[in-house]
Amino acid sequence: MTSALPAAVKATGVDKVFTGSRGEVVALTGVDLEVAAGEFVSLIGPSGCGKSTLLRLIADLETTSAGHLEIFGKSASQARQDQDYGIAFQQAGLLPWRTVRDNIGLPLQLRGQDRRRRADRVSELTALVGLEEFVDHYPDQLSGGMQQRVAIARALASEPRLLLMDEPFGALDEMTREYLQSELTRIAAETKAAVVFVTHSIPEAVFLSDRVVVMSPRPGRITDVVTVGLDGQRDEALRESPAYFERVTAVREALHGTQVDRPNER
Amino acid sequence: MSDRTTTRAARRAPLRASSVGWGVTGVLAVIVLWELYKYLGPEEGVTVGDTDEAGSGQIILPRTHDRAMPHVWAMVTRLFEPTSGGDSPLLIVSVATAAAVTLGIAAVGWLLGVTVGLGLSLVMQRWRLLEWGLLPWIVVSQTVPLIALAPVINAIGNQIDRSGTPWPQWLSVAVIASYLAFFPVAVGALRGLQSPDRIHLDLMRTYGAGYWPTLVRLRLPAAVPHLLPALRLAAANAVLGVVVAEVSIGMRGGLGRMLIQLAGQGSSDPAAPWGPIFGAVVLGLIAAGSVALIGVGLKDYRRGEATS
Numbered sequence: 354m355t356s357a358l359p360a361a362v363k364a365t366g367v368d369k370v371f372t373g374s375r376g377e378v379v380a381l382t383g384v385d386l387e388v389a390a391g392e393f394v395s396l397i398g399p400s401g402c403g404k405s406t407l408l409r410l411i412a413d414l415e416t417t418s419a420g421h422l423e424i425f426g427k428s429a430s431q432a433r434q435d436q437d438y439g440i441a442f443q444q445a446g447l448l449p450w451r452t453v454r455d456n457i458g459l460p461l462q463l464r465g466q467d468r469r470r471r472a473d474r475v476s477e478l479t480a481l482v483g484l485e486e487f488v489d490h491y492p493d494q495l496s497g498g499m500q501q502r503v504a505i506a507r508a509l510a511s512e513p514r515l516l517l518m519d520e521p522f523g524a525l526d527e528m529t530r531e532y533l534q535s536e537l538t539r540i541a542a543e544t545k546a547a548v549v550f551v552t553h554s555i556p557e558a559v560f561l562s563d564r565v566v567v568m569s570p571r572p573g574r575i576t577d578v579v580t581v582g583l584d585g586q587r588d589e590a591l592r593e594s595p596a597y598f599e600r601v602t603a604v605r606e607a608l609h610g611t612q613v614d615r616p617n618e619r
Numbered sequence: 620m621s622d623r624t625t626t627r628a629a630r631r632a633p634l635r636a637s638s639v640g641w642g643v644t645g646v647l648a649v650i651v652l653w654e655l656y657k658y659l660g661p662e663e664g665v666t667v668g669d670t671d672e673a674g675s676g677q678i679i680l681p682r683t684h685d686r687a688m689p690h691v692w693a694m695v696t697r698l699f700e701p702t703s704g705g706d707s708p709l710l711i712v713s714v715a716t717a718a719a720v721t722l723g724i725a726a727v728g729w730l731l732g733v734t735v736g737l738g739l740s741l742v743m744q745r746w747r748l749l750e751w752g753l754l755p756w757i758v759v760s761q762t763v764p765l766i767a768l769a770p771v772i773n774a775i776g777n778q779i780d781r782s783g784t785p786w787p788q789w790l791s792v793a794v795i796a797s798y799l800a801f802f803p804v805a806v807g808a809l810r811g812l813q814s815p816d817r818i819h820l821d822l823m824r825t826y827g828a829g830y831w832p833t834l835v836r837l838r839l840p841a842a843v844p845h846l847l848p849a850l851r852l853a854a855a856n857a858v859l860g861v862v863v864a865e866v867s868i869g870m871r872g873g874l875g876r877m878l879i880q881l882a883g884q885g886s887s888d889p890a891a892p893w894g895p896i897f898g899a900v901v902l903g904l905i906a907a908g909s910v911a912l913i914g915v916g917l918k919d920y921r922r923g924e925a926t927s
Contacts, residue, residue, distance in 0.1 A: 412821075412825055413824075413825075414821050414824060414825070433824070433825060433827060434827040435827075436825075436826060436827060438825070440821075440822070440825050442818055442821075444816075444818055446816070446818040446819055446822055448819065448837070448840070449922040450840050450843075450919045450920040450921075450922050459826070459836070460826045462836075463823075463826045463827070463828050463832055463836065464826070464827075491919070491922055492922075493922055
């Protein structure tokens with residue numbers, strides 16, 4: 354049924370080797386991954402497993418050393434130039450001299466979109482992330498959570514079909530984090546965008562994703578893919594449900610590579 | 620949010636008032652020190668190792684008599700007396716006229732220096748190889764004494780004059796001033812253009828932005844906080860450069876020449892040279908103040924200073 358649409362991300366045998374002063378470091382080896390259009394996939398693993406590197410390869414911020422990588426059937430470089438994806442990092446990375454409005458509008462401005470269409474799109478986006486009252490504020494007048502919401506709105510500005518997120522909630526407190534997780538699942542459902550989400554939090558990955566890709570370091574590779582399959586609305590009730598805990602355990606076991614034989618921990 | 624903004628503004632206001640207070644206190648302290656030493660210090664200063672021969676030995680404390688250290692009020696009243704006796708205009712009027720000439724030349728020198736400095740910083744940012752090649756020479760350029768350089772530049776200017784195009788003497792002075800002014804701009808702007816974080820550069824790349832959009836939307840705005848102090852320093856340097864160059868190549872009409880002339884008559888009219896000195900101080904303040912006005916127009920670009 355998905356054969357009509359090209360996959361959002363299709364990686365086949367992707368390697369990434371960094372050449373530094375101390376010789377070569379293999380960051381990723383033999384990565385095969387397919388993310389369907391509209392699918393939410395998390396990359397999880399310990400530091401050094403290459404999850405951020407994989408995201409940067411998809412974003413064409415790094416180039417592959419070997420293998421084949423396609424974004425919606427195009428080369429990563431072409432997809433970047435066409436603004437096919439939006440991206441958000443752990444830091445909001447807003448430009449301090451621009452208001453919320455102008456920060457969100459930046460990708461559109463660089464695309465050469467005229468002022469009026471830009472203003473319309475920005476008001477849609479501020480409504481989507483619930484920041485209508487703050488359009489004329491500057492980043493230093495916003496809390497960390499609000500800045501991150503602006504960054505998400507900015508990532509969505511060019512109506513991308515793919516959203517790349519590198520630990521976007523990593524620097525936030527737990528309350529804000531859970532709130533933004535719920536918001537993100539809603540936004541992803543509304544925009545029907547595929548999401549590749551890098552995190553090191555198991556509950557976060559399970560709560561958000563359709564599939565969780567488990568990675569392991571030295572050399573960075575994919576060791577397991579856990580299908581979460583918790584359909585329907587992601588809400589606070591889900592966080593308490595037995596099905597949710599079961600999937601959290603499954604991902605944890607996949608991360609540790611063996612059956613976790615400590616019943617007390619459950 | 621607005622609460623935080625207003626409290627921050629409220630905190631800034633008394634700060635500005637108190638900084639004016641400290642400024643006035645500083646000036647008063649200098650005057651008091653001057654007069655105090657003049658009152659307490661020995662008339663002929665303190666000299667060690669002197670023989671009967673005049674001018675021998677080392678003076679370790681300066682003389683305090685009126686020819687060496689005129690009273691502050693003598694300096695001020697001298698400003699309102701005729702420049703060179705008789706019907707000549709008041710000293711303050713002569714100083715103001717000369718200061719206007721110097722300021723005009725300094726402005727041209729500043730503009731030249733800022734243009735050259737910005738140009739250098741742009742090519743150095745664009746091509747790493749040029750940064751490695753140029754930056755050491757830019758630093759070395761500032762170790763060449765201006766006094767030595769000024770006549771050379773003037774001579775080159777006169778050569779150009781001979782081949783038809785008129786080359787006024789003031790332009791030589793402006794070029795010499797720009798030689799001092801370009802340095803802080805080149806170094807400051809380069810640092811500013813290189814200041815954007817990795818994340819911002821990555822973002823611009825994900826938007827498919829090439830060199831020019833990245834320069835206009837990211838690097839130049841990010842450079843503003845580094846550029847403003849550099850421009851202020853360049854303004855002060857330009858004034859200094861013009862005064863020194865006027866003296867060095869003997870250009871009439873400006874503060875530098877006037878200072879030398881009045882200092883030559885110092886023993887008979889000790890308070891007079893202080894007129895052009897005060898003029899130069901005021902000129903430096905005007906120059907730095909005008910640049911500060913540019914900063915007011917660009918205040919949103921300085922927000923980065925508050926957050927990171």
